Amino acid sequence: MFDNLxxxxxxxxxxxxxxxxxxxxxxxxxxxxxxxNIVRAGKVCSHVMYINKGVLRYYxxxxxxxxxxxxxxxxxxxxxxxxxxxxxxxxxTIEALEPCELFLLSYDAVQQGYExxxxxxxxxxxxxxxxxITHVNEVSKMQTKSPEERxxxxxxxxxxxxxRVPLKYIASMLGIIPESLSRIRKRISSAR
Amino acid sequence: MFDNLxxxxxxxxxxxxxxxxxxxxxxxxxxxxxxxNIVRAGKVCSHVMYINKGVLRYYxxxxxxxxxxxxxxxxxxxxxxxxxxxxxxxxxTIEALEPCELFLLSYDAVQQGYExxxxxxxxxxxxxxxxxITHVNEVSKMQTKSPEERxxxxxxxxxxxxxRVPLKYIASMLGIIPESLSRIRKRISSAR
Numbered sequence: 558m559f560d561n562l563x564x565x566x567x568x569x570x571x572x573x574x575x576x577x578x579x580x581x582x583x584x585x586x587x588x589x590x591x592x593x594n595i596v597r598a599g600k601v602c603s604h605v606m607y608i609n610k611g612v613l614r615y616y617x618x619x620x621x622x623x624x625x626x627x628x629x630x631x632x633x634x635x636x637x638x639x640x641x642x643x644x645x646x647x648x649x650t651i652e653a654l655e656p657c658e659l660f661l662l663s664y665d666a667v668q669q670g671y672e673x674x675x676x677x678x679x680x681x682x683x684x685x686x687x688x689x690i691t692h693v694n695e696v697s698k699m700q701t702k703s704p705e706e707r708x709x710x711x712x713x714x715x716x717x718x719x720x721r722v723p724l725k726y727i728a729s730m731l732g733i734i735p736e737s738l739s740r741i742r743k744r745i746s747s748a749r
Numbered sequence: 750m751f752d753n754l755x756x757x758x759x760x761x762x763x764x765x766x767x768x769x770x771x772x773x774x775x776x777x778x779x780x781x782x783x784x785x786n787i788v789r790a791g792k793v794c795s796h797v798m799y800i801n802k803g804v805l806r807y808y809x810x811x812x813x814x815x816x817x818x819x820x821x822x823x824x825x826x827x828x829x830x831x832x833x834x835x836x837x838x839x840x841x842t843i844e845a846l847e848p849c850e851l852f853l854l855s856y857d858a859v860q861q862g863y864e865x866x867x868x869x870x871x872x873x874x875x876x877x878x879x880x881x882i883t884h885v886n887e888v889s890k891m892q893t894k895s896p897e898e899r900x901x902x903x904x905x906x907x908x909x910x911x912x913r914v915p916l917k918y919i920a921s922m923l924g925i926i927p928e929s930l931s932r933i934r935k936r937i938s939s940a941r
Contacts, residue, residue: 639885678870685877
């Protein structure tokens with residue numbers, strides 16, 4: 558059940574068997590349907606989620622237009638972490654693009670971990686550091702890379718989402734219209 | 750000497766006197782001159798800095814044009830933290846706009862803290878979490894607020910920098926040209 562999660566946790570840090578069992582006992586298992594929202598814009602994000610199965614899309618809406626910001630798949634952690642930490646309303650909605658199996662940590666469960674010992678504090682530190690680095694890199698990519706470079710990058714880093722996710726969401730995430738993404742894809746395939 | 754730093758540390762967390770003395774022993778004191786760079790784009794950011802006195806400006810350069818991203822003053826922490834954590838080259842230069850007195854923590858000093866005990870892990874976690882939240886909020890402000898709203902926001906949050914920092918840097922940080930900032934300032938003062 559928790560095999561992939563255990564591998565993921567151990568990739569951050571070494572946990573003793575006792576620490577690991579305690580950690581796993583904090584998780585809740587949740588399955589959600591395609592198009593169900595696990596986080597809603599305007600509501601507090603109450604959980605951190607490990608994606609054991611499925612695909613999640615982050616988006617925000619302005620004037621009825623949806624802007625996709627991230628797409629996450631298996632073995633990734635998801636949350637609107639600023640909302641989770643501050644208990645302020647989430648800026649984004651997180652929607653399942655496929656049926657998902659998620660392992661959830663509530664705010665209280667996370668605090669229980671921090672109270673328990675240093676290894677959990679270290680885990681929380683590394684999560685926050687990774688999130689910070691990822692966010693800085695994403696923003697920098699949007700500022701300095703062309704849409705084509707960003708698409709090539711996405712093919713390298715998350716190749717599976719190209720076949721699993723509607724192209725309109727991928728285009729939105731790259732900051733371009735679907736027609737531009739189609740042109741980029743044609744140019745790349747004819748160049749090969 | 751360390752009075753303000755101690756207040757700052759205690760605002761994050763409770764430290765015992767022994768923990769605090771150990772923590773303070775990790776800092777180096779550094780004074781730099783006006784226009785000196787404490788971090789250079791392309792080099793690794795090797796320290797986290799507490800600003801005891803002075804003003805620091807973050808900027809990056811594209812095609813010989815400088816883009817100011819942050820201006821930090823007394824009682825704030827500064828670093829190119831993604832570079833510090835990953836030991837990859839810094840994306841920005843950090844320049845003193847006034848003579849500065851900085852309290853520095855090297856990468857090794859920070860690791861010594863983490864080895865020492867849970868309270869230091871927790872401090873590191875809170876620093877990373879705050880940085881993440883700040884970065885998310887800054888990006889969101891640039892996407893959703895007008896330059897005038899961002900200027901009013903800056904006047905609320907860092908009123909002292911208006912008088913201490915050349916307007917061209919403030920305009921750049923707001924993503925506008927100096928002439929637009931002058932117009933915004935005139936409009937605001939005539940509306941009062």
